[in-house]
Amino acid sequence: MAEAERIIGTPDTPEAAGAEPEHSDGSTTDTADAGNTAERPRGRRWIAVLFGVAAFAYALDLISKMIVVAKLEHQPPIEIIGDWLKFEAIRNAGAAFGFGEAFTVIFTVIAAAVIVVIARLARKLYSLPWAIALGLLLGGALGNLTDRIFRSPGVFEGAVVDFIAPKHFAVFNLADSAIVCGGILIVLLSFRGLDPDGTVHKD
Numbered sequence: 001m002a003e004a005e006r007i008i009g010t011p012d013t014p015e016a017a018g019a020e021p022e023h024s025d026g027s028t029t030d031t032a033d034a035g036n037t038a039e040r041p042r043g044r045r046w047i048a049v050l051f052g053v054a055a056f057a058y059a060l061d062l063i064s065k066m067i068v069v070a071k072l073e074h075q076p077p078i079e080i081i082g083d084w085l086k087f088e089a090i091r092n093a094g095a096a097f098g099f100g101e102a103f104t105v106i107f108t109v110i111a112a113a114v115i116v117v118i119a120r121l122a123r124k125l126y127s128l129p130w131a132i133a134l135g136l137l138l139g140g141a142l143g144n145l146t147d148r149i150f151r152s153p154g155v156f157e158g159a160v161v162d163f164i165a166p167k168h169f170a171v172f173n174l175a176d177s178a179i180v181c182g183g184i185l186i187v188l189l190s191f192r193g194l195d196p197d198g199t200v201h202k203d
Contacts, residue, residue, distance in 0.1 A: 046130075049132065057138075057140060057178040058138075058139040068089045072089040122134070133185035136181050161173060
């Protein structure tokens with residue numbers, strides 16, 4: 001009998017085989033499933049936050065641009081705070097804040113790559129601050145990428161609609177704001193040593 005157990009690998013004790021621990025009432029609990037159950041809801045929760053923030057940022061950017069194109073384009077600027085802040089509709093073929101207008105296609109590819117990276121990183125996301133930061137980045141990237149694809153002069157070469165015009169500063173939009181806020185938050189989280197998977201490290 002002992003030889004047969006050795007050949008087929010039958011454990012001598014439940015603990016050796018990782019058997020399910022028995023409670024006082026005779027029931028058992030699968031420890032592996034219990035551990036997975038404890039982690040899965042948290043993972044789903046932060047992923048939902050990421051895509052929820054992204055959807056909100058994207059919708060806000062899209063709606064604002066639709067209003068700007070319908071009401072402000074080819075119209076005089078609207079003063080919000082005197083000369084210090086105006087709403088002025090312009091078309092920007094460059095990156096955020098009007099930089100690099102000669103590289104529209106490159107910026108389109110970069111925005112698409114950022115979206116793919118964030119989507120892949122979401123699978124390992126166990127940090128609420130990182131979920132918010134990545135959601136802002138994703139929503140902003142999607143907002144400007146939508147302009148690149150669907151607006152004139154053509155697919156992947158479309159000009160982004162900008163309209164927030166502070167004095168002595170480049171004109172930008174809500175997608176740019178979301179990208180910048182998400183980037184700043186990521187820098188702060190990195191300085192604090194907080195990783196997307198929820199671990200904290202100190203250099």
